[in-house]
Amino acid sequence: MTHETESNTSNTTSLQVRVLYVDTDKMGVVHHAAYLRWFEAGRARYMRLRGAKYAAVEDHGIQLPVVEAHLTYHKPARYDDVLTVQVWVSDLGRLQVKFEYKICMGEDILVAGYTRHASINLDGRLTRLPTDVREALAAQESKTEETMV
Amino acid sequence: MTHETESNTSNTTSLQVRVLYVDTDKMGVVHHAAYLRWFEAGRARYMRLRGAKYAAVEDHGIQLPVVEAHLTYHKPARYDDVLTVQVWVSDLGRLQVKFEYKICMGEDILVAGYTRHASINLDGRLTRLPTDVREALAAQESKTEETMV
Amino acid sequence: MTHETESNTSNTTSLQVRVLYVDTDKMGVVHHAAYLRWFEAGRARYMRLRGAKYAAVEDHGIQLPVVEAHLTYHKPARYDDVLTVQVWVSDLGRLQVKFEYKICMGEDILVAGYTRHASINLDGRLTRLPTDVREALAAQESKTEETMV
Amino acid sequence: MTHETESNTSNTTSLQVRVLYVDTDKMGVVHHAAYLRWFEAGRARYMRLRGAKYAAVEDHGIQLPVVEAHLTYHKPARYDDVLTVQVWVSDLGRLQVKFEYKICMGEDILVAGYTRHASINLDGRLTRLPTDVREALAAQESKTEETMV
Numbered sequence: 001m002t003h004e005t006e007s008n009t010s011n012t013t014s015l016q017v018r019v020l021y022v023d024t025d026k027m028g029v030v031h032h033a034a035y036l037r038w039f040e041a042g043r044a045r046y047m048r049l050r051g052a053k054y055a056a057v058e059d060h061g062i063q064l065p066v067v068e069a070h071l072t073y074h075k076p077a078r079y080d081d082v083l084t085v086q087v088w089v090s091d092l093g094r095l096q097v098k099f100e101y102k103i104c105m106g107e108d109i110l111v112a113g114y115t116r117h118a119s120i121n122l123d124g125r126l127t128r129l130p131t132d133v134r135e136a137l138a139a140q141e142s143k144t145e146e147t148m149v
Numbered sequence: 150m151t152h153e154t155e156s157n158t159s160n161t162t163s164l165q166v167r168v169l170y171v172d173t174d175k176m177g178v179v180h181h182a183a184y185l186r187w188f189e190a191g192r193a194r195y196m197r198l199r200g201a202k203y204a205a206v207e208d209h210g211i212q213l214p215v216v217e218a219h220l221t222y223h224k225p226a227r228y229d230d231v232l233t234v235q236v237w238v239s240d241l242g243r244l245q246v247k248f249e250y251k252i253c254m255g256e257d258i259l260v261a262g263y264t265r266h267a268s269i270n271l272d273g274r275l276t277r278l279p280t281d282v283r284e285a286l287a288a289q290e291s292k293t294e295e296t297m298v
Numbered sequence: 299m300t301h302e303t304e305s306n307t308s309n310t311t312s313l314q315v316r317v318l319y320v321d322t323d324k325m326g327v328v329h330h331a332a333y334l335r336w337f338e339a340g341r342a343r344y345m346r347l348r349g350a351k352y353a354a355v356e357d358h359g360i361q362l363p364v365v366e367a368h369l370t371y372h373k374p375a376r377y378d379d380v381l382t383v384q385v386w387v388s389d390l391g392r393l394q395v396k397f398e399y400k401i402c403m404g405e406d407i408l409v410a411g412y413t414r415h416a417s418i419n420l421d422g423r424l425t426r427l428p429t430d431v432r433e434a435l436a437a438q439e440s441k442t443e444e445t446m447v
Numbered sequence: 448m449t450h451e452t453e454s455n456t457s458n459t460t461s462l463q464v465r466v467l468y469v470d471t472d473k474m475g476v477v478h479h480a481a482y483l484r485w486f487e488a489g490r491a492r493y494m495r496l497r498g499a500k501y502a503a504v505e506d507h508g509i510q511l512p513v514v515e516a517h518l519t520y521h522k523p524a525r526y527d528d529v530l531t532v533q534v535w536v537s538d539l540g541r542l543q544v545k546f547e548y549k550i551c552m553g554e555d556i557l558v559a560g561y562t563r564h565a566s567i568n569l570d571g572r573l574t575r576l577p578t579d580v581r582e583a584l585a586a587q588e589s590k591t592e593e594t595m596v
Contacts (some may be wrong), residue, residue: 020487021501022331024324026377031320032153032215032264033185038181040467044527054468055527066181071218076273079324080491080502115181126227169338170352171478173472175526177307182469189318203319204378228473229342229353330513330562331487334480363523364479369516415481422523 006136010140011084012088013046019081029076035111039101042085043115046099052136064097064117071113081105089137095119097137116117159289162195163239168230169270178225184260185218190248191234195248199272201285211279213246213266230254238286244268244275246286308438310386311344317379327374333409334367337399339415340383344397350434360428362395362415369411379403387435393417393424395435457587459535461494466528475524482558484515486548488561489532493546499583502579509577511544511564518560528552536584542566544584 003020023032047054057064070094077083084104087095091098096118103111166187174180196203206213226232233253240247245267252260270276278286315336325327345352355362375381382402389396394416401409420427427435464485472478494501504511526529531551538545543565550558568574576584 018488020484020491021323021325022329022484022487025319026322026324026326027212027319028324029214032218033182033189034319037180037467037469040469041465042580044465044467053527065176065178065222067222069181069220069222071216073214073216073218076214080500107157138200138231167339167342169335169342169482170472170474171335171338173473174468174474175475176468177473180469186318186320189320190316193316193318229351280376313567325510327512331483334483338480363474363476363520365520367479367516367518367520371512371514371516374512387545387594398502 004009006021012086013042013049015042015045015085015087016035017041017083019077019079021079021081024079026028027076029078030081032071032073033104035071035073035113038085038103039069039087039099040114042087042101043099045062046087046089047136048142050136050139051142052133057133060126060133061122062133063120064120065120066115067096067118068116069113070115071111074094075108075110075113077104077110078104083110086098090114091116094128094130094136097129152168159217161235162191162198162290162295164191164194164234166190166232166234168226168228168232170228173228176225178227179230181220184220184222184262187232187234187252188236188248188262188264189216191236191250192248195236195238196285198290199285199288200291201282203236204268206282209279209282210271211282212269212271214269216245216263216267218262219264220260222260224254224256224257224259226252226259232259239263240265241278241283241286243277250265302355304359305441306309310384311340311347311439313340313383313385315339315381315383317375317377317381319377322377325374328379330371332395333369333411336381336383336401337367337385337397337411337413340385340399341397343408344385344387345434347414347439348432348434348437349440355431358428358431359420360425360431361418361420363418364413365394365416366412366414367411371409373403373406373408375401375403375408381408389414390427390432390435392426395427460489460496460588461534462489462532462534464488464530464532466524466526466530468526471526474523476525477528479518479520482518482520482550482560485532485550486516486534486546486560486562487529489534489548490546492585493534493536496587496588497583497586499580504580507571507577507580509574509580510569511566512567513562514543514565515563516560517562518558522552522555522557522587524557529556536560538563539576539581539584541575545577556574560567569575 023034024031044054086102090100098116100114102109119129172179172183235251239249247265249263251258268278321328321332384400388398396414398405398412417427470477470481533549537547545563547561549556566576
């Protein structure tokens with residue numbers, strides 16, 4: 001599968017998360033909204049490992065709000081499951097960036113999706129992604145990986 | 150606009166919600182994940198006003214988990230804004246149902262989206278939507294509208 | 299009971315909320331963290347109905363962050379339950395205010411609690427509550443009650 | 448300080464968490480409700496490292512719902528901060544257990560609190576904590592610590 005291949009390159013960052021009680025609902029599985037949190041955690045880590053820490057991007061007057069989100073739910077996750085969040089950039093333009101995600105448990109893809117982000121300045125206007133941010137978004141993970149969550 | 154028209158028919162249910170502090174993030178606007186909560190609130194109300202209260206559907210051994218969600222974010226909502234959630238069914242099959250949503254403030258559409266739900270039984274298997282649930286999902290709002298949140 | 303009496307005076311504001319799926323957890327009941335959302339919704343309404351809308355307070359450079367929260371959980375709430383949030387001010391100082399809450403279903407008190415808020419300015423320093431905010435916090439509900447959520 | 452001492456014994460478990468955007472609010476800091484999530488994450492880890500994994504406890508028909516929660520907020524946490532959650536058991540009875548928490552950044556205690564949990568069976572009745580669960584709750588961390596989140 002194309003997707004599988006894509007996400008196994010070094011352009012993909014992985015993060016492990018553990019399902020908490022607060023993430024579940026009365027159906028006994030993870031509530032569909034909880035995955036957006038893990039997408040965000042994966043995305044922040046992706047940027048951090050490439051030297052484009054989102055907090056630093058903001059310090060330069062650039063914000064990357066979500067302008068589109070899509071999720072497909074294939075299998076449920078349950079309490080205490082340890083999930084792997086895989087994240088990569090699948091489209092990088094002058095004014096926007098698209099992240100793709102797979103949330104897996106073992107071999108199973110539980111949830112897949114993407115978020116598209118506009119590059120805006122502090123006035124809320126579309127603005128070109130700074131060159132260093134673009135380069136970081138397109139980069140491989142840096143060698144000096146931290147072990148932080 | 151087609152959408153506008155669709156959502157103003159009597160097949161649309163509206164709900165008003167007020168933005169809380171907890172819904173906002175440090176960008177000063179509503180966090181993108183918060184809208185899934187309001188989609189859910191609107192969907193529950195849609196079903197309730199047609200006599201297909203989701204709790205009652207579950208009592209009959211049918212669950213309607215979200216299998217796909219899509220959101221587009223057009224304009225930000227802010228703290229204390231009063232938003233209107235418009236909900237309607239745009240596709241009703243034997244095994245699934247699709248809800249569409251618009252979250253508006255005044256004339257502005259802030260967020261639009263849809264969720265697709267599979268009909269499954271308690272074993273997690275796809276199962277036909279019961280006739281009365283299908284009929285309710287396709288119905289107009291009942292006359293005896295409650296004024297509840 | 300003292301509490302009952304207190305909360306039934308005209309210094310108490312009530313709000314109704316309906317339990318969503320996202321508020322529940324795999325125990326089949328409302329997750330304990332969800333009640334802080336409803337405390338906040340009740341508190342915002344309390345202030346709004348006395349002309350001290352929190353958004354307006356902030357516009358004057360005053361913030362009221364939570365410095366202490368306490369909750370006792372007596373009985374569980376379940377999906378689709380309609381709960382009544384009762385809120386009143388039980389302590390009003392020069393530099394802080396304490397709100398108390400009861401979340402009820404019918405005659406039953408499900409959750410009780412309080413939050414204590416410091417009055418700070420934009421530099422994060424303790425600052426006297428402006429007189430008009432203090433007066434509003436101590437006031438009865440205004441006559442012109444809105445019907446909004 | 449007594450607390451400091453207590454929490455630095457081997458009866459304390461630590462967990463690191465990173466603040467996400469979704470945890471913040473328009474005040475630019477972490478919303479007060481977000482800490483209950485981290486309390487829960489710390490508590491689950493505490494139990495896991497003593498062989499009393501909460502999921503396993505539930506498999507034996509015991510649930511430990513929160514019956515009381517208390518939080519004091521000393522200093523704000525901000526986006527991307529890495530926080531340390533310290534958890535220990537401060538009271539262990541036949542029918543209940545009390546966990547205490549400190550959420551720190553460096554030397555600073557940002558938030559402190561506790562949660563009290565009743566031991567109930569599947570019918571919702573108070574029931575004695577099973578001996579092995581009690582022993583695990585009172586135990587030191589096991590040697591074979593996993594590195595998982």
